[in-house]
Amino acid sequence: MNLLAISINHHTAPVSLREAVHLSTEETRVFIDELKEKYFSEGFIISTCNRTELYGIPKEAGTSYLELEKFLVEKKAITNLTDEHFQKFFACSALNHLFKVIAGIDSMLIGDNQILGQVKESFQLAQEKQFAGFLVNRVFDSAIRVGKRAKTETTISDGAITVSYAAVQLIEKIFSNLSKKSALVIGMGETGKIAAQHLHDKHIGKLSITNRTIEKAEQIATEIDAQILPFERFKEHLADFDIIISATSSPNLILTKEEIKTMMKKRGNTATVLMDIALPRDIDPEARNIDNVFYNDIDSLNIIVEHNMKKRKDEIPKVQNIIMEELINFFGWYNSLEVAPTIKSLRDYYEEIRLAEVEGYKNKFTKEDQEKLELVTKRIINKLLHHPTTELRKVAEQGTNSTETATKIALVRDLFGIDNNNNFKE
């Protein structure tokens, strides 16, 4: 299979170059048109914040990686992008790379949850632009199966691997039903916003946010369906919340131990989670000594992140086994494409010989015997071809050794001169 692929990704290029080469959906459409015209009979493009990859079946045998790299560099007008920034793949290695990408083991955050959806969108775009042909569609099916199996059969995507998500994971270890809980997020910087978004995604019962700049809070509140508390007065409402996440850029503490003690008294000492994901810290760490207060800062959340990351890395061999199984399945199918025409050609070849011989000697038999001759010669041919035919089918169907299949097909075609139409006439 002559699948060709080039990739620029987080292994090969810094973020500035990855950003520069990134293709929007509209750009991808234009690129597909040009690739179809110049280089590939079918293919697809994957472009995310961490990678841009071109895959395709070349129209001509001589198509090189350098041509594709040059095409990308010129189209995006990037001067400092060189050959070193690209990974290149061909045939089995291209498919192997695609499977690794979709399974999330080639991602910057191993087990990335978004990559399966992003690759699916790339496939859909290729199909929409009629860039996906017979072979690429089969590649899509196999790749999506790899992605789904990696998710369901391994724990490659389990556990939080970002600080803000680890905070939510920790909260879920204390409360069983977040829809009955209330949360306050203080500070709407990037971290605070992501934490609020996670709580919203977990269907928190009541979500409030507060920020020094009210305009920013208003904008985010609309997106995540949250209430806004004025920053000057949020401390008056502390006792209303089961969860408080703080992520401001304040240089000083904004919640003291005494304030938290007062809050706990008002709450009747019921369990309260304090997540301090700010640097420097917003909440007095001494608060962890108050009964029923669960205090965590970035350091403790990082312990969870690192632990989960290690567990994901430990799952990589299992994902690689899945990839290997699907590669074998794919190439089994691919080789079987060659088997069917070979068997047909082999049978046609024998049939032609049989017909020629029967025709030559036909007149030496009576009319009754001619029918018997026809029958007997056909039976001889069938018996002669039975074993090679079933063997070829078996090897292709099992798909366990693509090299063996290819070798057998090539040997049969060569021995019987199937690709040379005039062989038996000579």
Next chain:
Amino acid sequence: MKNAVDVSNILLPLFYLASFAIYLYDFQRDERRLSNIKRLFLFLTLVFHTFYLIARTVAFNHPPITNVFEIFTVLAFSVSFSYFILELVTDIRGTGLFIIVISLIFQVISSIFIVDLFEVKEVLRSNLLGIHVLHALLGYAGITISAVYGFLYLMLYKDLKLNKFGLIFERLPNLEILEKLSFYSAIIGFVLLSVAIAIGVIWLPRAFPNFSYFDPKLVATFLVWLLYGIGITAKITGKLQGKKVVIFSIVGFGLAIFSTIVTNFLAKSFHTFY
């Protein structure tokens, strides 16, 4: 039948040991394929234990409640059976080893020291006594499980406070669920103990001429029952919650064990049969 009882008496601790080992292995490794296998194995252990209890009843012509080590095997069964039902209802599968280990201990002690009595006091052949004891033991199983979940709550609470994110953090359900499991087990235990006490109050005066409402065992059992009653009412009315609920359960369990030891082995009671 006697041979079947003897063989089962040796095999039962091994069954509990195997169940405990599978639950322990799964707790450490969290392998998805073991999730159903361990439940099936516990089920088979309980089926085997049921057979053993029936065989024992048939072989000796009395329910297995005539000596403390027969009580232990019924208690081992009650604890695991109650846990099995709880696991089926809640589908929380990560806590089994902490419960099954209790059954394992009771069963090992029972299997080693159990005595085969063909001749027992006539009163011990009473069916009503059998029902009374069964309810009492299931009730004690309930409060035992409640206390175990209480301990698990405190372990997870401590780990969360100290930012320790090991196996306890990973495998146990969250604090609110542990509190619920502890509370519901206590309610089940309380209800069953109530039934056992009610049957006892009706039946005991008829069965024993020297019956007294101030018997130490009765008084101690009533105090345990009362403590759980107060705790459950306080939780329902919102006066107790979180850590206090589980501490109440653990204290109740401690008192139950203490009173059982004192009244069974130290005090003189008409309510002592062996």
